[in-house]
Amino acid sequence: MNQVKEFHTLQEKVTDMIRESIFNQVYKPGERLIQDELASRFGVSRMPVREALRCLEREGLVAFLPHKGAQVIGFRREDIEELYYLRALLEGITVQKSMNFLTNEDKSGLHLFVKKMDQDIENNDMDSFISHNHQFHMLLQKGCDWKKIKLLTKEFIEGYPAHVPSLIPKTMFVSNEEHKQMLRALELKDPIMLRQLVESHIMRAGNALTQVIE
Template sequence: MKQSIDFTTLQEKVTATIREAIFTQTFKPGERLIQDELAAKLGVSRMPIREALRCLEREGLVEVLPHKGAQVIGISKEDIEELYYLRSFLEGVTVQKSMNFLTSGDREELQHLVEKMDQDIRNNNLDLFVTHNQEFHTLLQKGCNWKKVKMLNKQFIEGYPAHVPSLIPHSMQVSNEEHKAMLEALDQKDPVKLRQLVEHHIMRAGEKLTQLIE
């Protein structure tokens, strides 16, 4: 069981690394992705590379051709706009539904995560910021009991690069200020405002990301 957990974590990390390279056009449309070369570059075996390419094929980012291997399809400005619009809508609905079911303990933990992200910014620790950011968004949705919507949310979150803050200047600072505004809406018990803030938060990141590939 432990080996399975380790493999899953490694596969997710490899998938995220290749996905981000496609988003930033380090791997360009039409470029072949050679498993042996990727394995050597990332310091892993071929197995997580193969599974990562299958995952990215399902996301529409690569095409696996018989006897030829994987080839980058790439992502367009329109693809990013669609992805972020759908995610903003779904996550906005989820947090609006969730708000009234969050506990005082949840509120304290959300505050703690915001403080951790402030510390991550001061330390310029992108990896920890990404982790705490994901924990913040997940906890904010905790009170929603709509399983299908939360499942779709998870798919959309996994379908975009986690390290967007590294691609957009000053993104961590702006993002965490927006997190603080969300907590104010939570304290005001205003689910509509919370939804609007979350939607804006996600759409802003999407708009900045599209500018990178124009």
């Protein structure tokens, strides 16, 4: 089903594992990440761990203090609000620019992902839904030729909030109905409408999340 992730270097694998550990609250915000501990936990030396931490620093998940190492960044309520606002803004722009350059193949791919997400909802398979949701959003912005903004939205899509475990089934359903509206905007060839749909889609998800967080 989900293709097994293929890593080219150990460092990428370690990056993924640490990221997952942070998402799963194994390491809590504010906690110091001891390189030796991580290294022995994952059965590698400290070197790939260090580079992995640098990558996570770039993703905004940890912070480096000189001679004190890496610390897990904490997320407050307003941080979530900020992230979703920014994501809505940037992803909106991206899909608007992307739309007219999507091939028929891309479009059928989008339909396919929506269908798969419907199945995920039936099976109540959250992990699969999250994965398909990512792929849907990534594909939707494929046609945009601006590199930096795509990198940023990718960061947002794959970043922290998407993994919090409070994405209840109801949210999944609403979410996918909105995806279907986007497909309609796609057929109507209306980039402005698509942009607005994406923006409100993300803002709604953000608001739902902040409400659950309390």
